[in-house]
Amino acid sequence: MSIDSNPLSAPTPWGFDGPRTSLYTEEYAADPHRAHREMLHRFGSLAPVELAPGVPATLVIGYHAAVRILNDPDRFTSDPRAWEQSIPAGCPIRPMMEWYPNPLHSGGRDHIRYRSATAGALGEVDLHRLHVTIEQIATPLINTFCADGHCDVVGQYALPVAFATLNAILGCPADIGRRAATGMAAIFDTVGAANGNQLLLGALAELIRTKRAKPADDVTSRLVEHPTCLDDEELVCHLALLYAAGIEPTQNLIVNTLLLVLTDDRFAGNVLDGSLSTRDALDEVLFNNPPLANYCIRYPRQPILVDDVWLPAHQPVLISMAACNNDPAVRTGTITDNRSHLAFGTGPHACPARSMSMLIVQDAIDQLLDALPEMALSMPREELRWRPGPFHRSLVSLPVTFPKSAPIQGAGIH
Template identity: 55%
Template sequence: MNQPLPSSPCPAVDGVFPLHGAEFAADPHSAYERMRLAYGSLVPVELHPGVTATLVIGYRTALRILNDPVAFPADPRGWQSTVPGDCPILPMIEWRPNALRSSGPEHARYRAATTAALSAEDLHALNWQVEEIATGLLNEISPLGRADLLSQYAFPLVFQTLNTLLGCPPEIGERVARGMAAIFEGIDAQRGNDILTAALDELITVKQQRAGDDVTSRLLAHEAGLDRIEMIHQLVTLYGAGIEPQTNLITNTVRLMLTDPRFSGDVLSGSLTAIDALDETLYTDPPMANYCLSYPPRPVEVEGQLLPAHQPVVVSMAAASNDPAIAGDDRARNRAHLAWSTGPHTCPARAAGYLIAQTAIQHLCDVLPDLRLAVPAPQLVWRPGPFHRALAALPVTFSPTCHAS
């Protein structure tokens, strides 16, 4: 069904769409439209130069794949053996002994431990913790009249909250954040992986010596009997899902509230809520736009197309949730999007993640009700990368206040 394509800042090369460049990051939705016109639901893409995959941009096709772990398992080892070990995106998608990268009994065991450790968390206490952290950060920036909400609010809020949840001392958490950032950026990613692993190994030692009422201690005590290597990789998943995506969710939502006429005139004045903006963002600009990888162990036919064995199949949560076949006008409180995935790999921390973002945004709007962008919206820069939807910065101005308490 190849058809003439409209001009775009993200052209396909030999029919393959690159997801790793600045052009795609600047306007992914135009690229998704071109993909749909050219290929329908299944699109040949490049995750990194020389690393190809199939991107799923149809909503119903994505549901089928996400709910069929037999034909589409998450274990990448058959594919990984064909990829150079120094590939910058490998630490993001390589095999690890955790629920995200496992299938079958191993997946069930890891997921049971992680779900139990997270479900024991008191969400009321978590809400109070986020408010306390937010107040401290806003007390620092509110007298200034301007700030980068990404580096001065969203990231430190998420980072401190996650360290609290996992019982991680700040000095270890700093190294975790540094290693995780390198992995997401794909710059010296293997070194970042090493820093992350060493920091988490130290965290495990701390919790073995002094257990607490935290997620790490609960994982160690779980009947699954996770060994040290397995513990490290459960924590990798939690930090990976907790720092970068959570930061992006907050900043992407605030950006929407400050730039979209449907929200900018109403959200800060109270007619619409942070929940409405969050729901819209999870549809249009989810923090992980393209992820949920699977690797068919044998060729599988989908919609008349044969997907090869041991090659990545990537679900575009952003494109699938905006599939014209299921599009509706009102997304407020409608949570049929795929931002948290679905099926056996549904995010087990979605309740906590939603609460953290909602509380952070509501507190921000309460303290700084006249927030406005410090630059024209088209000048905001999106960080390149095949997986995330992430701003490089979110500069704002506001009327200075004395304190946030």
């Protein structure tokens, strides 16, 4: 990859100024891999896209280009404030991309300060106790539908597991958590995003007031008490980031992995008989169908040449984790370990909760398959619908059937 700051050294490649691929349509959601292949054939490692009507961006679909951009914060900032000046307040994707004082949207000293607070608070989560917490959450959920012989995994299991587990980690009361989750879902769907954003931030402000008055052994209290002395606005925005990363992607990863287990001959049955593990299926999904298909947004500080493409200053550059992981340049046998994927990002902004996220998803899937080992998809895979949106890879529903069974005996969180 070449990176050059001299705008006279190379032309814009043919076709770049033509129609942009819309990432917000149902057509793209139905088959993003086909769209990525077409973009790669036409444009190479960087392609022109629209995130919403009239909102241009560049999608990085080449693995090596993505890794170098993500490791170059001096020329590619995560701070969107210059971009925001040209984006209307009502733009549906703005709440997902606009600046907040948290580690995702900052650089330099601010990023070091914010990330130390987040990593410190998350690093004290007891992963052994988290195993027990997930079982206590999963068991009563499974008991609500195991006698029915059918369920929608998205709405009846994956979402409530992700929601309740994050609330337990944050020490968030259920009523505040429900408002936060509702707001976060609206932001991801880019439908009613502005109202969803206000609902989310209001709920989290209440959570902070609760923890200032009565701290406990949880992530929110540790953020409140961290030596970096985050103010209330910073605390709200740090918690908003944890909700964004902790519910929607977790839900999607549970569902996408279960879909693979139920429909792919390499995994169907083999996870249950032990020849392949849930972790094998998870790695496959993180490589091919990650829960966040396109994100890790960067903004060139000035016009810059990358792989013979001129990137305008301050215009979003998104990393397509789904496309980069499937780039033929790295899927030729030279990368054999599926954990080389970019699903958790890389570089200074890589996800600090990777191990915890994998534990939550793996435990949630194992609990469900252990309880209902004969689960099967109740409709043809090609009839499943994917939620449109430029960022996530998320099914509308995942209907399954299984033999009716008695409730599981054991303690649960009610």
